[in-house]
Amino acid sequence: MKNFQILTLFIGFFVLYSCKNDPNSTLETQKVLNEVSQIDANFGIVIHGGAGTILKKNMTDSLELAYRNKLEEAIRIGHDILNNGGDAIEAVTKTINILEDSPLFNAGKGSVFTHEETNELDASVMDGSNLNAGAVAGVTHIKNPIDLAVEVMNNSDHVMLAGKGAEIFAQSRGIELVDPSYFYTEKRYQSLQRIKDKEKTELDHDTKVSFSDAFIKDSKFGTVGCAALDKNGNLAAGTSTGGMTNKRWNRIGDAPIIGAGTYANNKTCAVSSTGWGEFFIRAMVAHDISALMEYKGWSLQEAAKEVIQNKVPALGGDGGIVAIDKDGNVAMEFNTAGMYRAHMNAEGELIIGIYKEE
Numbered sequence: 001m002k003n004f005q006i007l008t009l010f011i012g013f014f015v016l017y018s019c020k021n022d023p024n025s026t027l028e029t030q031k032v033l034n035e036v037s038q039i040d041a042n043f044g045i046v047i048h049g050g051a052g053t054i055l056k057k058n059m060t061d062s063l064e065l066a067y068r069n070k071l072e073e074a075i076r077i078g079h080d081i082l083n084n085g086g087d088a089i090e091a092v093t094k095t096i097n098i099l100e101d102s103p104l105f106n107a108g109k110g111s112v113f114t115h116e117e118t119n120e121l122d123a124s125v126m127d128g129s130n131l132n133a134g135a136v137a138g139v140t141h142i143k144n145p146i147d148l149a150v151e152v153m154n155n156s157d158h159v160m161l162a163g164k165g166a167e168i169f170a171q172s173r174g175i176e177l178v179d180p181s182y183f184y185t186e187k188r189y190q191s192l193q194r195i196k197d198k199e200k201t202e203l204d205h206d207t208k209v210s211f212s213d214a215f216i217k218d219s220k221f222g223t224v225g226c227a228a229l230d231k232n233g234n235l236a237a238g239t240s241t242g243g244m245t246n247k248r249w250n251r252i253g254d255a256p257i258i259g260a261g262t263y264a265n266n267k268t269c270a271v272s273s274t275g276w277g278e279f280f281i282r283a284m285v286a287h288d289i290s291a292l293m294e295y296k297g298w299s300l301q302e303a304a305k306e307v308i309q310n311k312v313p314a315l316g317g318d319g320g321i322v323a324i325d326k327d328g329n330v331a332m333e334f335n336t337a338g339m340y341r342a343h344m345n346a347e348g349e350l351i352i353g354i355y356k357e358e
């Protein structure tokens, strides 16, 4: 037994002994005991900022540093919340807010453009303690879609709201709305133009408008997500994205689909996905990882590997996940060249990664 665990037990017994004959102190005793039991409680947090063809040779030192710094800033916010006894949902939300507000990532500010040169944002959140969930799809004025997903979960009778209706609900709940120009970044706009040019050349004489490799590859980077375990043993996950560049017809990806982009269950794990959404929906990626753990007794790492390295590629898709299980074990699994990612455990150890080999 570690020294601090012995100390924790000693404090617990001391508090119990000194309060046992005083009926007025029952509540106070419970409070102190709760705090004592949290001292060495396990917790952890893991985030991603999207998976894709992220190669060192295409990255400048300053851009790489900017990504690493933002990942660290975001994960430290969530870690502090958990360390202070805050709940997993709050840690997930506040962490994602930092990434949504950064133009580096494809979520909130910096979201990718649709074919019509607009931005349509998707997000979802799930609470593993009660399997409550909230999601929004195709919103165009919501500064932080993850906040609206939480609002749908906590203050509506529904799980998923879309488009205009979601924004009317947002207004009624005091969620921050912005002019669509807020989401504009030159980099994402130019990516759309490049993909449109390529699409035009490759499909000029083809009547079938396909959502093919020709313009899918490299059109998706920077979805953000977070999974957390709090000191009370509650798991939560959330995901927020602008979707895929050049999407049209109000296409909706996996990010707002509970079970595909996001899933959390205190019995197993919390998962946030990033990748080619059409395949992640069909493979029910996030729930599948949880199900392999629940029904087959697999470890988180075994389950994540099976789904990301076998199931998704077999269908033709690519991407990755971050996940944490009820014991604080973490998986950061991806089948692409890179995935922006970070993990912090209860001891405050921080791991940040971008490329495959690190």
Ligand code: ASP
Residues within 6 Å of the ligand: 050, 051, 220, 221, 222, 223, 241, 242, 243, 244, 252, 253, 254, 255, 273, 274, 275, 276, 277, 278, 280
């Ligand atoms: N999964 C997102 C979508 O398909 C994109 C991504 O994660 O990069 O909308």
